[in-house]
Amino acid sequence: xxxxxxxxxxxxxxxxxxxxxxxxxxxxxxxxxxxxxxxxxxxxxxxxxxxxxxxxxxxxxxxxxxxxxxxxxxxxxxxxxxxxxxxxxxxxxxxxxxxxxxxxxxxxxxxxxxxxxxxxxxxxxxxxxxxxxxxxxxxxxxxxxxxxxxxxxxxxxxxxxxxxxxxxxxxxxxxxxxxxxxxxxxxxxxxxxxxxxxxxxxxxxxxxxxxxxxxx
Amino acid sequence: xxxxxxxxxxxxxxxxxxxxxxxxxxxxxxxxxxxxxxxxxxxxxxxxxxxxxxxxxxxxxxxxxxxxxxxxxxxxxxxxxxxxxxxxxxxxxxxxxxxxxxxxxxxxxxxxxxxxxxxxxxxxxxxxxxxxxxxxxxxxxxxxxxxxxxxxxxxxxxxxxxxxxxxxxxxxxxxxxxxxxxxxxxxxx
Numbered sequence: 001x002x003x004x005x006x007x008x009x010x011x012x013x014x015x016x017x018x019x020x021x022x023x024x025x026x027x028x029x030x031x032x033x034x035x036x037x038x039x040x041x042x043x044x045x046x047x048x049x050x051x052x053x054x055x056x057x058x059x060x061x062x063x064x065x066x067x068x069x070x071x072x073x074x075x076x077x078x079x080x081x082x083x084x085x086x087x088x089x090x091x092x093x094x095x096x097x098x099x100x101x102x103x104x105x106x107x108x109x110x111x112x113x114x115x116x117x118x119x120x121x122x123x124x125x126x127x128x129x130x131x132x133x134x135x136x137x138x139x140x141x142x143x144x145x146x147x148x149x150x151x152x153x154x155x156x157x158x159x160x161x162x163x164x165x166x167x168x169x170x171x172x173x174x175x176x177x178x179x180x181x182x183x184x185x186x187x188x189x190x191x192x193x194x195x196x197x198x199x200x201x202x203x204x205x206x207x208x209x210x211x212x213x214x215x216x
Numbered sequence: 217x218x219x220x221x222x223x224x225x226x227x228x229x230x231x232x233x234x235x236x237x238x239x240x241x242x243x244x245x246x247x248x249x250x251x252x253x254x255x256x257x258x259x260x261x262x263x264x265x266x267x268x269x270x271x272x273x274x275x276x277x278x279x280x281x282x283x284x285x286x287x288x289x290x291x292x293x294x295x296x297x298x299x300x301x302x303x304x305x306x307x308x309x310x311x312x313x314x315x316x317x318x319x320x321x322x323x324x325x326x327x328x329x330x331x332x333x334x335x336x337x338x339x340x341x342x343x344x345x346x347x348x349x350x351x352x353x354x355x356x357x358x359x360x361x362x363x364x365x366x367x368x369x370x371x372x373x374x375x376x377x378x379x380x381x382x383x384x385x386x387x388x389x390x391x392x393x394x395x396x397x398x399x400x401x402x403x404x405x
Contacts, residue, residue: 055333070294078289096266108296121319
């Protein structure tokens, strides 16, 4: 089906890129990383070369099977449909809906409001409060949803796409100094997931483009 | 499988509610509307649409081919995750009244520039090929938002063409904000 390994355009600290790195690790898919720095050269995502790869000028993007896919959840759903084991979505449609609801809440409701380009627009003095607000309102809703969906993980006892979204978002929360005490379920699940190998090998501190001072 | 009709919590002007109303109309699913006047956030209706697709599979809202499905989801996520959350009501409240229009316009124009480029390789009669998909359900409400925020659509001819074609379809008309139970009298069709 493919010639050569898949290529992932990724930034070590991008939570969206981390979601896809976890998926690739869980599914045992070997890939190459093309690091795209969101900081250097005014942001390498704005280069003409990268715009041809992903018109949204965002990471991640995955070149696989002769196509290039942008948007982390679209990438993960494609991987799920073409490399179905191990599963990242449960079999039951109602549980799948829970997985997607949680994933959409994080990927559509929290992260876009605290990503780099939005924070640039709100101005430096407002950035921390803005990011914290985005995260706390999202996490309050998520903590409530998890009361009815969570088992060992976000939805029941199998790792799913929702968990791939949760861990990177908690890392963002920590970076923005959000107090996680009001979210015990989120914290518990995050801790359980971080012990798994796929979440460790894909961690921002272990990437090809991780700066020396942040390396594990 | 179900007891009683599905209940949709909907706000007539919410682009997120409109996406789901289109899906329900296309699939011929009869439902009740519970109007809500405040939208908490818009991030999760794609999960609803994917659930409808898996449990009421015809007519399709996602193509069969995984690569085309990826295109549909990329476009849907671009709109639902990349544009709409940045110009929804609660965010606009935070940026302050004097900044709102510019802020919303920026969110839409940067998203639409990317989308117009993506559509060059995916679009046929609709966003992805010639079948209506979840991507189209996201497009039309977002164009309506663009018009409300006075965004000039001249730079986006493919978006405009597809939007016009879709608006002629019945499912996009019956679900239109101007025809909902909670549409104010002065905005009614």
